[in-house]
Amino acid sequence: MALWRIRATVDDRPGYLSVLTASLALRGVNILTVQVHTTEAGAVDDFLVDAPDAVGEAELVAAVQRGRGRDCWVARSEARGLVDQPTRVLGLANRLIRDPDATGEMLRALLGADEVTWRAAPAVPHGGVGAASMLLTDPTGGAYVLRRRVPSFTPAEYARAQALVELAATVARREADRVTLVLPDGGEVAVRPSTADDLAGVVGLHEACSARSRQRRYLGGAAVPTPSRLRRLLEPRRGTTLVATTGCGAAADPVLAMANLLGEGDEAEVALLVRDDWQHRGLGSALLRRLLGHAGRSGYAAVVLHVQAENDPMLRTVRRLGRPTSIERDGALLTVTVPLAARAEGTGRPALPRQADATARRDRSG
Incomplete structure (x- = not known):
């Protein structure tokens, strides 16, 4: 046989x-x-x-x-060939997660392509499939071109291949967010996207923060959030969460700060929590800049921060971004919106965070 x-x-x-x-x-x-x-x-x-x-x-x-x-x-x-297709695809996806640079090799293995090349710019906006060629849009820029003489490509194969390319782009973006930050005072912290394994470390972060820091972060109260709420923050449906840790950035390392970017429509809400003994060292500013970069790459039009009017440290952090900013006030709560499409003209100084500082001073003076 x-x-x-x-x-x-x-x-x-x-x-x-x-x-x-x-x-x-x-x-x-x-x-x-x-x-x-x-x-x-x-x-x-x-x-x-x-x-x-x-x-x-x-x-x-x-x-x-x-x-x-x-x-x-x-x-x-x-x-x-006796391995069923879903198992084979999952195996390739697992290999791709470990090595996102092997996207071309994985596409060749998935479809048995005769040729796989990458172009710096896609030939068409959204890719496509023909009998002997396939164009896959790379979310990070460019496109993959696949050729196979026989058999003809099918729409189902195109869908599988495009999903594999998008997985590689997601892995690459996560790796780009994994860095070691050197703070102005010379301290070093590891920053990376969070996972569910960070729950214990994030609980420890909240317990190590003062009630005032927690109240500024969550606005409505100073209690440590429930584990179920923290799990949702660690793995948001839309957006990303970054954690800053000591050591090499492993899940067992103490968590020093958590930065959340939660998508809602064409805007994303940003919030920070930095352990009290690591505040005023530039960590919050560094995390906020990374979140804004992620939001811009993800296509959001603006980011929004809800800040208490008396929270001078956070308002200064926003001002250091050097971006045009609008502010709306509702009682003691400020809603700060940072557009991502354009920067302020002229001096480049932020237009409205200074208003927020003035508002805070008026509140303190009665």
Whole structure:
């Protein structure tokens, strides 16, 4: 017996697949796996079969044609083809997470492409697929071009490949957010995106902060948030959370600060919590700048901060950004909006954070 891959198009009508499989069965061909790719021309059926040694390529093609199949492609396969497609894709994704620079290699392995190249700029806005070529948009810029003489690419293969490219871009962005910051006083901290494993460290951060620091962060109270709420902050549905730690940045290292970027429509809300003994060292400013950079790369139009009018340290941090800023006041609460599309003209000095400081001074003076 020998393993073969067979790909053929059949009319997407009830019973037509059974006619094809019956034609193969008459020649002693055992179907091991089958995938169905829906296309405008019909259903493209991809088989892995075990055929008698006496059955060759020409006879397999003839069997497909007698079974109402067309555009038939047949090639010998190996035992590794027995791995089902979802398992294979997950394996490639796992390898890609460990090495996002291997995107081209993973695409070649996924689709058996003859050629994979990367272009600095996409040829079309949103990619596309043809019979012998495929264009995949790289979210980080540029595009991957894949070519395969046979068999023809299908829309389902395009969707899998584009998902793999987007996964690589996500991993690359996360790695870009993993840095060691050198603070103005010479101190060093590791900054990285948070995970669920950081829950214990973030709880410890909140417990080490004063009630005043927690109240400034959460506005409504000084209690330590529940574990369920902190888990949602560590892995937000939209946005990102950064943690600053001592040591090499492992989950077991003490957490010194947490910075949240939570997406809502075309804006994202930003909030910071820095351990009391690490405040006034430039850590909050560094984290805020990184969040703004992430928000800009993610396509948000602006970031919003809700700040108590008496919170001078946070207002100074916003002013140091050197960006045009608008402020709305509701009682003792200021809503600070930082547009991401353009910077202030002229001197480049922020237009409105100084108003916030003036407002804070008026509050203190009564």
